[in-house]
Amino acid sequence: MSEPTISAPVPRGRPRSERSHRAILEAANEILEERGFVDLTMDEVAQRGGVSKATIYRWWPTKGMLVFEAFTANFLARQPTPDTGSLRGDLLAALRSWIRTVKGTVTGRTLVGLIAEVQRDPDLAELWRERFVTRVRAQHRLIFDRALGRGEILADVDPDVMLDLLFGSAYHRLLQSHLPLTDRFAQAVVDMMVAGVQSGHAATNGNGKKL
Amino acid sequence: MSEPTISAPVPRGRPRSERSHRAILEAANEILEERGFVDLTMDEVAQRGGVSKATIYRWWPTKGMLVFEAFTANFLARQPTPDTGSLRGDLLAALRSWIRTVKGTVTGRTLVGLIAEVQRDPDLAELWRERFVTRVRAQHRLIFDRALGRGEILADVDPDVMLDLLFGSAYHRLLQSHLPLTDRFAQAVVDMMVAGVQSGHAATNGNGKKL
DNA sequence: AGAATACGATACGTATCGTACCGTAAGGAC
DNA sequence: GTCCTTACGGTACGATACGTATCGTATTCT
Numbered sequence: 001m002s003e004p005t006i007s008a009p010v011p012r013g014r015p016r017s018e019r020s021h022r023a024i025l026e027a028a029n030e031i032l033e034e035r036g037f038v039d040l041t042m043d044e045v046a047q048r049g050g051v052s053k054a055t056i057y058r059w060w061p062t063k064g065m066l067v068f069e070a071f072t073a074n075f076l077a078r079q080p081t082p083d084t085g086s087l088r089g090d091l092l093a094a095l096r097s098w099i100r101t102v103k104g105t106v107t108g109r110t111l112v113g114l115i116a117e118v119q120r121d122p123d124l125a126e127l128w129r130e131r132f133v134t135r136v137r138a139q140h141r142l143i144f145d146r147a148l149g150r151g152e153i154l155a156d157v158d159p160d161v162m163l164d165l166l167f168g169s170a171y172h173r174l175l176q177s178h179l180p181l182t183d184r185f186a187q188a189v190v191d192m193m194v195a196g197v198q199s200g201h202a203a204t205n206g207n208g209k210k211l
Numbered sequence: 212m213s214e215p216t217i218s219a220p221v222p223r224g225r226p227r228s229e230r231s232h233r234a235i236l237e238a239a240n241e242i243l244e245e246r247g248f249v250d251l252t253m254d255e256v257a258q259r260g261g262v263s264k265a266t267i268y269r270w271w272p273t274k275g276m277l278v279f280e281a282f283t284a285n286f287l288a289r290q291p292t293p294d295t296g297s298l299r300g301d302l303l304a305a306l307r308s309w310i311r312t313v314k315g316t317v318t319g320r321t322l323v324g325l326i327a328e329v330q331r332d333p334d335l336a337e338l339w340r341e342r343f344v345t346r347v348r349a350q351h352r353l354i355f356d357r358a359l360g361r362g363e364i365l366a367d368v369d370p371d372v373m374l375d376l377l378f379g380s381a382y383h384r385l386l387q388s389h390l391p392l393t394d395r396f397a398q399a400v401v402d403m404m405v406a407g408v409q410s411g412h413a414a415t416n417g418n419g420k421k422l
Numbered sequence: 423a424g425a426a427t428a429c430g431a432t433a434c435g436t437a438t439c440g441t442a443c444c445g446t447a448a449g450g451a452c
Numbered sequence: 453g454t455c456c457t458t459a460c461g462g463t464a465c466g467a468t469a470c471g472t473a474t475c476g477t478a479t480t481c482t
Contacts (some may be wrong), residue, residue, distance in 0.1 A: 011449085011450080011458090012450065012456080012457050012458065013448080013456075013459070014447065014457075014460075015448075015458085015459075016458090016459065016460095017459070017460070020461095041437085041439085042438080042440080043438075052462055052463080053440080053441090053461095053463090054441085054442085054459095054460080054462085054463095055460060057440065057441080058459075061440090062439085062440085063438095063439075063440095113330060113331075115327075115330070115386060116326075116327040116328075116330035116331060117327075118386075119326070119327035119386065120249050120324075120327060129388060133387050133389045160390055161400060161403065164380035164383050165376050165379075165403060168376075168379040168381070168383030169372070169375035170379070171379065171382070171386075172375050172382055172383070173375060175330065175382075176339075176340065176344050177336065177340060178344045178348065179375075185372065185375075188369055189372060189375070189376065191407075192372065192376065192404065192407040193403070195408075196404065196406040199407070222481080223425080223426050223427065224425080224426035224479080224481075225426080225429075225479040225481095226428075227428070228428070231428090254469075254470090257430090262429080264432090264470095265428095265430075265431085265432095265472085265473085265474095266428075266429060269428075273470085273471085274469095274470075274471090
């Protein structure tokens with residue numbers, strides 16, 4: 001671990017208070033549960049956490065960044081990608097986990113609020129892509145690695161397009177609220193995708209042939 | 212605007228200034244082009260339109276509502292659903308039109324800003340669903356009516372799920388910015404969907420067809 | 423003429439983000 | 453044990469921008 005070339009990070013001065021760190025994140029999560037992203041104010045986080053706003057802003061540059069951290073670990077822990085033995089089972093399990101996590105939950109409301117904030121804050125957008133989207137997608141891409149290993153799909157199936165179909169349609173319903181995120185919806189999406197890849201050369205890179 | 216009820220629409224007092232009405236919408240569109248939704252301020256709309264803020268707020272209750280109106284007509288006019296003669300052609304045309312409208316354009320940035328605002332303002336969300344989402348989807352649902360008439364799909368194909376797959380995946384890339392909205396992407400999505408409806412779901416009846 | 427409504431100008435209230443500054447606390451270096 | 457460095461709580465403040473309120477004026481119908 002010790003790198004002689006890089007300056008040794010010898011901590012000087014008063015160390016960061018781990019207690020305040022936790023208190024801030026816990027207060028943020030509490031307020032998110034009660035009022036959601038929009039109505040969470042930094043003043044209240046400070047007050048309820050028993051810390052000063054200066055301390056918050058010393059470690060998190062914006063409200064978005066703070067909520068991002070309070071949210072991410074919680075969310076990621078709830079998105080497993082178990083090996084069910086089939087592509088259809090894996091896709092359905094992943095989508096059902098996601099729906100269970102976000103539908104009618106604090107986590108879902110916070111996710112929506114963060115996605116909205118990401119559209120307004122370029123710095124947060126970069127963090128969002130690198131520390132959330134990329135991470136979740138890498139995890140879910142295992143589903144297609146396994147399906148390829150089983151011989152269920154061909155190598156020309158683009159996992160990125162598959163992920164966009166699977167979760168894009170779900171995020172769509174979450175954000176537009178035009179229709180509910182039912183289990184019937186999940187099954188229909190997965191059935192359509194499985195039928196698509198099993199028909200031969202679908203979801204390739206766009207050399208669509210006419211049947 | 213027009214009252215279909217029994218009350219005779221006899222206008223009393225000074226009529227609404229159509230000139231101010233237009234000036235407000237035009238100023239809003241100009242600022243949206245230059246700076247986007249977040250950095251559009253109501254004070255500047257008033258100043259540039261040569262009107263008072265009171266006049267704006269007399270007709271639009273919030274900034275979101277104003278921008279919604281300035282945006283909607285413009286967007287809807289660019290989303291035709293031409294009959295290309297095949298399901299694949301119709302889907303591809305619709306998705307390509309959408310991508311052309313939003314990718315790297317002011318309209319796309321405004322769309323993103325509005326979707327973000329919709330997540331923060333319940334009143335705007337209702338308007339958004341009723342006057343935008345519902346309208347666009349009704350228009351695009353014609354694609355599946357025609358496909359059904361041609362015998363390309365079975366009656367058990369759910370048009371709502373199909374629309375969520377088609378546009379959900381596209382909105383996903385627009386909002387998450389993890390991957391670009393290429394034409395290759397559009398083709399892959401459409402190929403996948405066409406393959407899905409033509410093979411898998413027909414399993415119940417066993418009369419999958421080829422054209 | 424008078425009632426009703428819209429208009430422009432402008433000041434104001436409110437909310438909330440993020441920063442500045444203070445005196446103090448907690449560690450390491452010597 | 454003293455000095456230096458950094459973090460802390462408390463709080464005031466600046467900045468921005470939404471949306472409201474008020475006022476005198478303008479325009480139309482009755």
